Amino acid sequence: MSHTETLDRGRLIGTGEEPVPGIWRARLKTMREVFISRVLPPLIVIGGLVMLWEMLCSRPGATLPSPSQVLTETWDLITDPFYDNGGNDVGMAWQILASLERVAYGYSLAVIAGVGLGVLVGQSTWALRGLDPLFQVLRTVPPLAWLPISLAGFQDSNPSAIFVIFITAIWPIIINTSVGIRNIPEDYRNVSRVIRLNGAEYFWKIMLPAAAPYIFSGLRIGVGLSWLAIVAAEMLIGGVGIGFFIWDAWNSSLISDIILALIYVGLVGFMLDRMVAWIGNRVTRGTSAG
Amino acid sequence: MSNAYLSISQVDMSFTRGGTTNQVLKNIDLDVQRGEFISLIGHSGCGKSTVLNIVAGLLRATSGGVIVDGKEVNDPGPDRALVFQNHSLLPWLTVYQNVEIAVEKTFRKTKTAAERKAWILHNLDMVNMSHALDRLPSEISGGMKQRVGIARALAMEPKVLLLDEPFGALDALTRAHLQDEVMRIQSELANTVMMITHDVDEAVLLSDRIVMMTNGPAATIGQILDVELPRPRDRIAMADDPRYNHYRHEVLSFLYEKQRKVEEIDRHRGKRGGAEAAKAVKRA
Ligand SMILES: Nc1ncnc2c1ncn2[C@@H]1O[C@H](COP(=O)(O)OP(=O)(O)OP(=O)(O)O)[C@@H](O)[C@H]1O
Ligand SMILES: [Mg+2]
Numbered sequence: 001m002s003h004t005e006t007l008d009r010g011r012l013i014g015t016g017e018e019p020v021p022g023i024w025r026a027r028l029k030t031m032r033e034v035f036i037s038r039v040l041p042p043l044i045v046i047g048g049l050v051m052l053w054e055m056l057c058s059r060p061g062a063t064l065p066s067p068s069q070v071l072t073e074t075w076d077l078i079t080d081p082f083y084d085n086g087g088n089d090v091g092m093a094w095q096i097l098a099s100l101e102r103v104a105y106g107y108s109l110a111v112i113a114g115v116g117l118g119v120l121v122g123q124s125t126w127a128l129r130g131l132d133p134l135f136q137v138l139r140t141v142p143p144l145a146w147l148p149i150s151l152a153g154f155q156d157s158n159p160s161a162i163f164v165i166f167i168t169a170i171w172p173i174i175i176n177t178s179v180g181i182r183n184i185p186e187d188y189r190n191v192s193r194v195i196r197l198n199g200a201e202y203f204w205k206i207m208l209p210a211a212a213p214y215i216f217s218g219l220r221i222g223v224g225l226s227w228l229a230i231v232a233a234e235m236l237i238g239g240v241g242i243g244f245f246i247w248d249a250w251n252s253s254l255i256s257d258i259i260l261a262l263i264y265v266g267l268v269g270f271m272l273d274r275m276v277a278w279i280g281n282r283v284t285r286g287t288s289a290g
Numbered sequence: 291m292s293n294a295y296l297s298i299s300q301v302d303m304s305f306t307r308g309g310t311t312n313q314v315l316k317n318i319d320l321d322v323q324r325g326e327f328i329s330l331i332g333h334s335g336c337g338k339s340t341v342l343n344i345v346a347g348l349l350r351a352t353s354g355g356v357i358v359d360g361k362e363v364n365d366p367g368p369d370r371a372l373v374f375q376n377h378s379l380l381p382w383l384t385v386y387q388n389v390e391i392a393v394e395k396t397f398r399k400t401k402t403a404a405e406r407k408a409w410i411l412h413n414l415d416m417v418n419m420s421h422a423l424d425r426l427p428s429e430i431s432g433g434m435k436q437r438v439g440i441a442r443a444l445a446m447e448p449k450v451l452l453l454d455e456p457f458g459a460l461d462a463l464t465r466a467h468l469q470d471e472v473m474r475i476q477s478e479l480a481n482t483v484m485m486i487t488h489d490v491d492e493a494v495l496l497s498d499r500i501v502m503m504t505n506g507p508a509a510t511i512g513q514i515l516d517v518e519l520p521r522p523r524d525r526i527a528m529a530d531d532p533r534y535n536h537y538r539h540e541v542l543s544f545l546y547e548k549q550r551k552v553e554e555i556d557r558h559r560g561k562r563g564g565a566e567a568a569k570a571v572k573r574a
Contacts, residue, residue: 187378195392
């Protein structure tokens with residue numbers, strides 16, 4: 001944007017025109033260009049799909065509600081996300097926040113344990129040989145398969161859900177961290193030896209920053225998986241949470257509520273992913289792909 | 291032991307990988323006086339970096355050893371700073387921070403925070419990098435990276451400065467400029483310098499002695515040339531100096547007559563003149 005701006009200013013001064021309106025014109029022009037190239041295509045595609053949906057589901061005998069029907073039926077939910085009638089009967093915002101809280105606990109634990117184990121496995125060949133087969137097998141276990149065993153262990157639904165998040169998110173974090181650590185160029189190690197950093201300094205100043213792009217790609221995959229897992233886990237454990245909200249709506253045949261919840265789940269998942277990517281970008285100063 | 295400041299004695303080096311051992315260095319013996327500027331020259335792969343890494347303490351010689359100022363070298367130490375062949379700046383740190391990380395470690399106890407800051411700025415100024423303190427390595431040119439690498443090494447105030455092809459990847463103009471800077475800094479600080487190079491002119495211009503290595507495997511020192519040219523040396527005046535050309539000729543004849551690796555390269559890559567072949571070696 002600033003690039004176009006300066007170019008434009010140069011041209012305008014050259015022709016002897018007043019530069020200030022030129023800047024604004026240029027700015028408006030770039031905004032219009034961004035709108036046409038970035039905002040318009042998704043708008044057109046989404047609009048088209050909604051129209052198609054409307055057409056298909058407005059026919060008599062359609063099993064799913066049309067978009068207009070969804071909108072009218074869920075209007076109260078959309079406009080009042082913060083109501084609280086006690087029990088499970090709370091607004092969408094509370095449902096989502098309850099799920100996010102579980103994800104926050106499980107995911108934070110997964111980050112700490114995952115980065116720790118990843119560093120261990122990345123650094124020690126012995127730990128790698130010992131733990132890698134275990135990791136490779138355990139990471140293929142589907143998240144929900146962990147739920148019964150964790151219910152048996154914790155005897156309570158909330159810690160079980162958090163454990164499922166933890167165990168789902170931890171594998172990509174461990175694996176990416178260890179790959180990142182193992183890929184630290186020998187040069188960085190030599191640099192740290194020449195300037196004589198000790199073990200702790202090497203860990204904080206060289207190892208973590210050097211592996212950060214890998215670590216953050218693991219964190220990003222992890223947060224996506226956590227969100228996938230929480231919705232499924234909550235369906236089974238009940239209580240407040242977007243997953244159980246969907247299950248509850250299904251039991252009450254409120255298909256429109258389900259559709260609204262799905263849209264929210266998608267949007268929140270998208271935001272979580274963007275958030276981790278953004279943090280990664282800030283921390284690694286743009287060296288991590290995001 | 292001799293009374294040299296830095297002495298490399300009877301160093302052999304072999305690498306073992308997967309059961310096969312290959313000897314890279316054989317019987318390297320070299321005494322360096324305090325404040326001397328030494329160049330190591332030899333064909334690619336003969337083991338120059340290995341020698342330097344042994345002196346730096348990054349590698350342990352298979353047999354023999356290195357003594358600096360009366361102490362045996364076993365590990366990297368504050369008395370020896372290495373400028374790496376590929377600059378090796380940390381990409382997530384700015385120019386300033388790349389020097390800071392070395393200064394913080396070296397002078398944490400002996401300088402105050404303000405003194406350390408001034409020292410970092412002083413060293414970056416010495417290599418003319420004061421204008422780019424907050425840039426990341428990815429945002430500066432190859433020559434600038436190399437200069438920051440030199441500043442990082444100088445900032446440790448080493449008694450011995452080890453330079454591994456510090457100007458290898460640079461264009462001729464930047465290279466000449468940095469050579470002048472290194473000559474100036476060395477005359478100011480009177481460091482002992484060991485520099486690896488592929489460039490005959492660079493070796494003659496900068497060095498007090500040129501150490502020429504034979505081809506590997508089992509490379510050793512083939513010849514040592516004393517360069518008795520008065521300092522300060524001026525590259526333009528040198529071009530017409532018969533002594534300069536004599537030294538240049540000595541090194542070239544060692545590299546291209548006595549050590550015949552170039553002809554192999556020539557056969558692989560088609561016919562080239564001497565200067566072209568020298569470039570080919572540089573690139574290899
Ligand atoms: N860590 C290592 N393990 C096994 N072999 C090695 C190792 N380091 C170097 N070598 C071998 O030692 C020889 C000398 O390597 P060295 O890097 O010292 O050469 P060099 O003279 O610096 O070459 P160049 O001019 O291309 O940098 C090479 O044949 C190389 O393959
Ligand atoms: Mg080398």
